[in-house]
Amino acid sequence: MESTSWLPIILGSLLAPPGIIIVIALVGFFLQLKRSMAGAAILTFSIVLLVGLSLPITGHQFLSSLESYARAAESEPGRENKSTAQAIIVLGAGRIADAPEYQGDTVNALTLERLRYAAQLQRKTGLPIIVSGGSPYQERSSEAELMRQVLVDDFHAEVKLMEDKSRNTLENARYCRDLLQEAGIRQAYLVTQAWHMRRAVWSFQSYGIDVIPAATGFSTLSRENSSFIGYLPSASGMRMTGLAIRERVGYFW
Numbered sequence: 001m002e003s004t005s006w007l008p009i010i011l012g013s014l015l016a017p018p019g020i021i022i023v024i025a026l027v028g029f030f031l032q033l034k035r036s037m038a039g040a041a042i043l044t045f046s047i048v049l050l051v052g053l054s055l056p057i058t059g060h061q062f063l064s065s066l067e068s069y070a071r072a073a074e075s076e077p078g079r080e081n082k083s084t085a086q087a088i089i090v091l092g093a094g095r096i097a098d099a100p101e102y103q104g105d106t107v108n109a110l111t112l113e114r115l116r117y118a119a120q121l122q123r124k125t126g127l128p129i130i131v132s133g134g135s136p137y138q139e140r141s142s143e144a145e146l147m148r149q150v151l152v153d154d155f156h157a158e159v160k161l162m163e164d165k166s167r168n169t170l171e172n173a174r175y176c177r178d179l180l181q182e183a184g185i186r187q188a189y190l191v192t193q194a195w196h197m198r199r200a201v202w203s204f205q206s207y208g209i210d211v212i213p214a215a216t217g218f219s220t221l222s223r224e225n226s227s228f229i230g231y232l233p234s235a236s237g238m239r240m241t242g243l244a245i246r247e248r249v250g251y252f253w
Contacts, residue, residue, distance in 0.1 A: 017053045017242045021046050054233035056221065059240025063195050063219040066244055070197035070215035073121060073189060085127060085212055087160065087180070087188040090118040091172050091200060092133020092143035105139065107146050110193060110217070115147055117216035118191045119155035128160035130188070132176050136167035169196070169250070173203040186210060193217040195244060199251045 028042030052058055093110035107115065111133075118129055129151060133143025142164035151157040161179050166172045180188065190211040192200045197215045204211045219240065 017238055017245065018050070020245075021050050021053070024049065051233050053241045054235075054238045055231055056229070056234055056237040056240065057231055059237045059244065060219055060221050062241050062244035066196075066198060066247055067194040067215070067218055069201075070194040070213055070218075072194075072216065072218075073212070073214040085125070085187050085189050086185045087130050087183075088118050088121050088125070088127050088191060088214070089130045089132060089176060089188045089211065090114050090147065090191045091169065091196075092131070092147055092166075093193070093196075095139070095143055095146060097139075105141055105146060107143070107150055111143070111147060112150065113217045114191050114193070115150050115155065117214070119151060119157040121189060121191065121214060122157050125189075127189070129157060130161040130163065130176065130179065131159055132163040132166055132172045134164050134166045134171070169200055170203045170206075172200070173207045173209060176204070177207045177209055180209060187212065189214040191216060195219065195247055199247065202251070 025043060025046040028039045028046060031039035031042060091114065092107070093114060094108040095105050095111070096108050097105050099106045121127070122129055131144045131147040131151070133147060135142045142162075144162040144164040148159045148162055151159050161183065163172070163175045163179055165175045180186075187210040190197075190200060190204060191214045194215040194217055197213050201211060201213055
């Protein structure tokens with residue numbers, strides 16, 4: 001198992017909120033010690049930035065711009081575009097460690113959302129599922145194994161292959177390529193969140209893999225956030241904004 005590369009993780013934390021806001025505020029603080037006007041201006045800017053990036057409206061707009069690159073699979077996959085997909089690839093998105101109700105690790109909410117959609121897609125198409133996700137921090141069970149357990153036990157779906165070495169999206173594609181070649185699979189549906197699809201498709205295509213986007217988890221504004229409440233700072237707004245910025249950092253990285 002290769003060691004985990006910490007640089008992308010650290011950069012992602014510093015360039016996305018709240019990390020970037022803390023960095024700006026610290027710069028303002030130190031400038032305040034020497035040049036009060038410049039420091040005060042930067043501190044004011046960091047506060048305004050914090051409020052702006054915490055708005056649900058802002059977070060929705062940031063995610064929506066990423067989701068323009070994605071689409072859900074057609075209502076009857078394989079008929080409208082006459083695709084020749086032979087499998088469904090589902091990418092892992094993380095885990096919950098030592099979940100007491102499950103007596104161990106289990107998939108997190110994002111991964112569960114992907115698995116639910118993959119199971120639905122399998123019922124519509126009859127295609128086999130390939131799960132992809134390793135143990136980036138040397139955990140005992142890979143994400144792929146946790147995903148397989150949920151698909152089989154909770155969704156009564158069948159899993160054909162597991163890719164359990166990858167630590168990120170690019171490695172998902174790298175190691176899936178070998179599995180697909182061995183199985184003689186030339187085209188597959190790719191299941192991941194809509195905001196992640198652009199980077200995921202690019203990664204798979206860079207390894208010569210023909211994938212059909214099958215996105216899930218599109219961001220929508222609730223009735224609550226569509227009203228004036230959407231213009232009030234909130235943790236959910238910050239989460240959406242941070243997710244969108246981190247995804248852009250990951251794409252350009």
